[in-house]
Amino acid sequence: MRRALWTVVLASALTLAGCGSASGPGSSSGGGADSLVVWDWKSGDDAAAAYVEAAKADFAEKHPDITVEFVAQPFDQYYTLLGAAIQAGKGPDVMLFNGGGQLRDRVDALVPLDSHVAEDRDRLVGWDAFSKDGRTYAAPVTLQGHPIYYNRKLYERAGLDPDSPPATWSDFVGGCATIMAKTGTKCLALGNKEGIGIQFFLSGLGSGALTGQEYDDWIAGKRDWTSPDVQRIFELWTETDGAGLNNDAANSTAMFNDSFALFSSGKAAHVIGLMSDVGHWKDFGEFLDPGDIGVMRAPVITPGATPSLPYDGGIGYAVARWTADPALAADLVRSLTARDALAVFHADAGAIAADTTIDVSKAGPAVTEIVAGIETGKPALHVALSSQTLDLMGRLSQQLLSGSVTVDEALRQLAASDREG
Amino acid sequence: MFRRTTAERLAPYALVAPAVLIIVVLRLYPLVLGVNFSFTGDGERDGTAVGLDNYAVLFGDPLFLGALRNVGLLVLLLPVAVAIPGLLATFIYLRVPGHRFFRGAYFFPAVLSPVIVGAVFNLLLAFDGPVNAVLGTVGLGPVDWLGDPDVAIYAVVGVHVWATFGMALVVFLAGFATLDSSLLDAARIDGASLPRVIWHVIVPGLSRTIQFVVVTTMIGMLTSMFGLLYVMTGGGPGGTTYLPEYYIWIQQGQMNRPALASAASTVLFLVMVVVGLLQISVLRRSGRAD
Numbered sequence: 001m002r003r004a005l006w007t008v009v010l011a012s013a014l015t016l017a018g019c020g021s022a023s024g025p026g027s028s029s030g031g032g033a034d035s036l037v038v039w040d041w042k043s044g045d046d047a048a049a050a051y052v053e054a055a056k057a058d059f060a061e062k063h064p065d066i067t068v069e070f071v072a073q074p075f076d077q078y079y080t081l082l083g084a085a086i087q088a089g090k091g092p093d094v095m096l097f098n099g100g101g102q103l104r105d106r107v108d109a110l111v112p113l114d115s116h117v118a119e120d121r122d123r124l125v126g127w128d129a130f131s132k133d134g135r136t137y138a139a140p141v142t143l144q145g146h147p148i149y150y151n152r153k154l155y156e157r158a159g160l161d162p163d164s165p166p167a168t169w170s171d172f173v174g175g176c177a178t179i180m181a182k183t184g185t186k187c188l189a190l191g192n193k194e195g196i197g198i199q200f201f202l203s204g205l206g207s208g209a210l211t212g213q214e215y216d217d218w219i220a221g222k223r224d225w226t227s228p229d230v231q232r233i234f235e236l237w238t239e240t241d242g243a244g245l246n247n248d249a250a251n252s253t254a255m256f257n258d259s260f261a262l263f264s265s266g267k268a269a270h271v272i273g274l275m276s277d278v279g280h281w282k283d284f285g286e287f288l289d290p291g292d293i294g295v296m297r298a299p300v301i302t303p304g305a306t307p308s309l310p311y312d313g314g315i316g317y318a319v320a321r322w323t324a325d326p327a328l329a330a331d332l333v334r335s336l337t338a339r340d341a342l343a344v345f346h347a348d349a350g351a352i353a354a355d356t357t358i359d360v361s362k363a364g365p366a367v368t369e370i371v372a373g374i375e376t377g378k379p380a381l382h383v384a385l386s387s388q389t390l391d392l393m394g395r396l397s398q399q400l401l402s403g404s405v406t407v408d409e410a411l412r413q414l415a416a417s418d419r420e421g
Numbered sequence: 422m423f424r425r426t427t428a429e430r431l432a433p434y435a436l437v438a439p440a441v442l443i444i445v446v447l448r449l450y451p452l453v454l455g456v457n458f459s460f461t462g463d464g465e466r467d468g469t470a471v472g473l474d475n476y477a478v479l480f481g482d483p484l485f486l487g488a489l490r491n492v493g494l495l496v497l498l499l500p501v502a503v504a505i506p507g508l509l510a511t512f513i514y515l516r517v518p519g520h521r522f523f524r525g526a527y528f529f530p531a532v533l534s535p536v537i538v539g540a541v542f543n544l545l546l547a548f549d550g551p552v553n554a555v556l557g558t559v560g561l562g563p564v565d566w567l568g569d570p571d572v573a574i575y576a577v578v579g580v581h582v583w584a585t586f587g588m589a590l591v592v593f594l595a596g597f598a599t600l601d602s603s604l605l606d607a608a609r610i611d612g613a614s615l616p617r618v619i620w621h622v623i624v625p626g627l628s629r630t631i632q633f634v635v636v637t638t639m640i641g642m643l644t645s646m647f648g649l650l651y652v653m654t655g656g657g658p659g660g661t662t663y664l665p666e667y668y669i670w671i672q673q674g675q676m677n678r679p680a681l682a683s684a685a686s687t688v689l690f691l692v693m694v695v696v697g698l699l700q701i702s703v704l705r706r707s708g709r710a711d
Binding site: 077249252253387396402 | 454548549565568569654656657676
């Protein structure tokens with residue numbers, strides 16, 4: 001009897017514990033006249049604590065009588081919860097968004113911020129990801145993009161000059177052969193288990209393959225999948241794997257975080273990573289000496305192409321349409337993107353902040369190189385594609401690696417999906 | 422007198438009403454809603470009737486057809502998935518040395534969540550993992566268990582069987598408890614070999630239990646491999662390990678096409694009904710033959 005009782009207690013406790021995480025701290029919604037509620041998925045992290053404090057302090061200087069409450073939601077349910085709030089027409093006053101589709105799908109629920117953030121317009125970059133039809137709906141906090149990282153130490157061991165990474169594709173392949181022969185490491189760390197390795201490959205190398213015109217057309221929605229330059233990128237995808245430049249079994253290697261671990265542990269000389277959050281200079285710097293992490297532009301694949309850093313606005317804060325005083329909420333957004341707050345976010349959370357005037361010299365040469373590329377950078381190629389096309393591209397990229405589809409057939413299917421979506 | 426018979430006549434209905442209501446309100450009504458929803462559109466056509474468009478999309482989508490083919494593969498692999506716990510339960514029933522230990526050991530994976538099982542086997546089956554290392558010592562080349570499109574589905578099904586056969590084993594052991602042991606003794610006295618005992622005494626005696634295990638194992642394969650697929654392959658490589666439920670989740674959660682997902686759910690439901698009825702009728706016939 002006693003045993004049965006314990007079983008029941010234990011089982012109910014486990015069930016309740018399971019429920020707790022799902023119900024979450026969603027209770028507080030909508031600030032009153034003297035308070036503002038912010039929804040995000042960051043403020044619960046220790047790494048973001050100092051940033052939140054800095055932003056709060058900045059806001060308190062301007063509005064000492066207003067209290068600000070941060071509600072951290074679990075990221076995997078964030079947009080579901082936000083969708084429910086939007087349906088109900090009440091919820092947080094200010095909310096965090098990923099740039100691009102997540103925001104553009106929901107602009108009906110947001111206040112255009114153009115008049116409120118005019119002063120920040122030149123100081124911050126990455127606005128495009130938070131704009132739709134010429135109006136701005138959120139102010140950027142971080143930038144997200146796909147630099148090509150390389151291990152300077154492996155370059156040295158292979159007898160290559162780490163200060164002048166390969167500028168053309170043939171130099172890159174030649175350098176790879178030298179690195180692989182002299183150091184016994186792989187050239188490229190590639191994880192394509194989730195099917196997103198191809199997204200990084202396309203965006204990371206795209207600016208070296210497409211001409212300036214083709215690149216701009218692609219972003220503008222006029223994508224020519226039959227162009228030889230587009231075809232070349234997908235051919236290189238299979239060729240690099242066939243030539244053994246990638247780690248073994250890319251299709252069963254998870255990008256998060258097995259392929260990044262290969263680079264961090266010095267088992268691969270290059271990786272196409274991210275700029276902010278994860279899989280980036282700060283993560284790599286925990287294992288490698290930050291001074292050994294280099295960042296290079298895409299090698300020139302098509303003569304005449306001008307390689308650039310592919311990046312977009314990462315995350316940014318928006319103001320809900322139902323907030324009592326939009327100007328007040330917009331002021332909070334300005335505090336959340338203030339220079340000092342962003343400087344703290346950059347240093348603590350390991351992000352490339354949207355404010356490029358922040359001093360990043362302490363973070364190592366990789367960050368300096370990334371920030372130097374922001375001015376001439378362009379939006380990443382894969383971000384322009386619909387989620388349907390990205391899903392298909394992921395599957396086709398795995399089939400390309402396993403040889404069960406040809407490049408022509410893959411491009412034909414992608415073109416069809418792109419036309420639909 | 423009259424009133425009493427009315428009350429008596431109504432009593433059974435009143436007593437089953439709660440159960441029937443729960444089934445109707447919480448099961449059948451949502452099912453009808455879901456089927457109804459599958460005839461509406463997604464995105465810009467949200468809420469409008471589109472007839473059979475979603476079903477046309479489904480049966481024109483190679484990914485969904487691949488998922489259905491994988492269901493066929495699971496049906497073919499079903500005898501293996503049932504035979505393994507059946508055989509092991511037989512050994513335990515026949516009291517092989519250490520049967521008490523094995524009884525616990527076999528059941529142990531059944532209490533692990535699929536996510537944990539998947540994560541453990543991700544490590545074991547990694548290209549540079551221990552399984553390939555063992556194969557390497559006996560001179561067999563490394564196998565890309567989760568990255569080779571011809572191998573991955575078998576690897577995931579194998580792990581699923583490993584993770585869930587404990588439950589079927591317990592059901593078999595319960596079935597053995599009802600087996601008439603004098604039949605076994607008689608067979609032994611007659612000098613029957615073990616395979617003959619299994620085939621002529623144990624299998625017929627357990628036909629009801631086998632029937633139950635076949636149906637529950639099939640349902641388990643079709644509806645609860647999601648966690649493993651999610652953790653181990655994500656439907657890859659190249660969509661070769663998709664199952665309908667994974668397809669439903671991707672369309673609903675990732676592609677924001679809930680109506681299409683409803684159509685896929687309806688198809689999965691029909692597949693399960695047909696497969697279940699077929700199995701029961703086949704097993705009934707074989708049960709009668711004995």
